[in-house]
Amino acid sequence: xxxxxxxNEIFYMTTNDSKDGELMAxxxxxxxxxxxxxxxxxxxxxxxxxxxxxxxxxxxxxxxQETFLRLHRAAKRYKPTAKFTTWLxxxxxxxxxxxxxxxxxxxxxxxxxxxxxxxxSDPNTTEKEEMAALVKTAVQALPERQRMAVILHRYNGxxxxxxxxxxxxxxxxxxxxxxxxxxxxxxKLAKMKNLLD
Amino acid sequence: MEHINDIELQEYVSGTLPExxxxxxxxxxxxxxxxxxxxxxxxxxxxxxxxxxxxPSGHEIADRIEALAAESQSNRKAGRTKIxxxxxSIPMALRVAAAIILAIWGGHRLGEYGQSPSTPDVPFSKEGxxxxxxxxxxxxxxxxxxxxDEETSPxxxxx
Numbered sequence: 001x002x003x004x005x006x007x008n009e010i011f012y013m014t015t016n017d018s019k020d021g022e023l024m025a026x027x028x029x030x031x032x033x034x035x036x037x038x039x040x041x042x043x044x045x046x047x048x049x050x051x052x053x054x055x056x057x058x059x060x061x062x063x064x065q066e067t068f069l070r071l072h073r074a075a076k077r078y079k080p081t082a083k084f085t086t087w088l089x090x091x092x093x094x095x096x097x098x099x100x101x102x103x104x105x106x107x108x109x110x111x112x113x114x115x116x117x118x119x120x121s122d123p124n125t126t127e128k129e130e131m132a133a134l135v136k137t138a139v140q141a142l143p144e145r146q147r148m149a150v151i152l153h154r155y156n157g158x159x160x161x162x163x164x165x166x167x168x169x170x171x172x173x174x175x176x177x178x179x180x181x182x183x184x185x186x187x188k189l190a191k192m193k194n195l196l197d
Numbered sequence: 198m199e200h201i202n203d204i205e206l207q208e209y210v211s212g213t214l215p216e217x218x219x220x221x222x223x224x225x226x227x228x229x230x231x232x233x234x235x236x237x238x239x240x241x242x243x244x245x246x247x248x249x250x251x252x253p254s255g256h257e258i259a260d261r262i263e264a265l266a267a268e269s270q271s272n273r274k275a276g277r278t279k280i281x282x283x284x285x286s287i288p289m290a291l292r293v294a295a296a297i298i299l300a301i302w303g304g305h306r307l308g309e310y311g312q313s314p315s316t317p318d319v320p321f322s323k324e325g326x327x328x329x330x331x332x333x334x335x336x337x338x339x340x341x342x343x344x345x346d347e348e349t350s351p352x353x354x355x356x
Contacts, residue, residue, distance in 0.1 A: 030270075030273075032266035032267065032269055032270040033263075033266065033267075033270070035262060035263075035266040036259060036262055036263030036266050036267075039258065039259035039262040039263065040259040040263075043253070043257055043258055043259045044253050047253035047256055047257075047258070048251045048253055051251055051253065051256075052251060057256050060253075060256065061256055061258055064258045065258050065261065065262065068258070068262045069262075069265075072266075128248060131245060131248045132248040132249050132250065135245060135246055135248050135249040136249045139246070139249065150246075153207070153211060154211070154243070154246050154247070155249075155251075157211070157213070159208060159211070159213035160204070160208065160213075175204045178204070178207055179203050179204060179207075182203075182207065182239070182242060185242060185246065186238070186242055189242070189245060
């Protein structure tokens, strides 16, 4: 059974946050090397979040780069009132949703990497790989807001309140989105598994 | 304790609940078959979703950001101490002077074209004082009447 956050984790989070705050202060003071350090610290999670939302590495890289440039522009206005990552994710979420809408408006055809069919029943595919492909397809098939809520909750480890702060949606809206999203996923995964078995 | 709702169950499974609340739920789930089954379903889904892993290695952008940052920093530093040599500033001064001359000449030409060909005559009496018009006052203006009232005899003034 899972446990809550331990005191060690709280110490880790606080230390991490204060380190980010310190880097932001250096950046605001004109020390550009702090931006590189911030990028090294957070690029992994930023890229993952953008990729899970956009399903394209090219777009994810663009979003990640723009995120850090915006960080630089906003450094002087930054006040460490909320968790640094919540603020950072907010930038990524907004940029990703913008990119997604632009792509939809442009009517871009799905790139091969975006289009994940149900995995063929390849005897060499392990059950784990098969499951991963099913999950990816099921998450990608969710409506935009449900998908974003699930990605932030399941893959970025944000709680309901943090998702609300990150997206700007009310906490009750986030909770309702998550309940519907998980119910959808349960149904989709069961259906896909039946189709494959 | 009442049954755990779906929202609380999600928070519990994701491990984001405070420890005291999590313990309370743990005790409840141990003693409640309905919640135990729901917990199992939720945890299974949570674990299944965890199978989708993403590996961003090979797509790192930090080095790019670092290079941009270093470039921007060096540009800024160079900008502060940059001195333009006198010989290089001459063409710039000539261009500025030429621009000013062109602007003045253009303004002058535009002013000429902007003038209306015939300006309306300012009415004044036959014997009326020409200096009133020369001063730019209009005959009909109150000021002119005031002046003429003082200077001319009745009957000489045009309406």
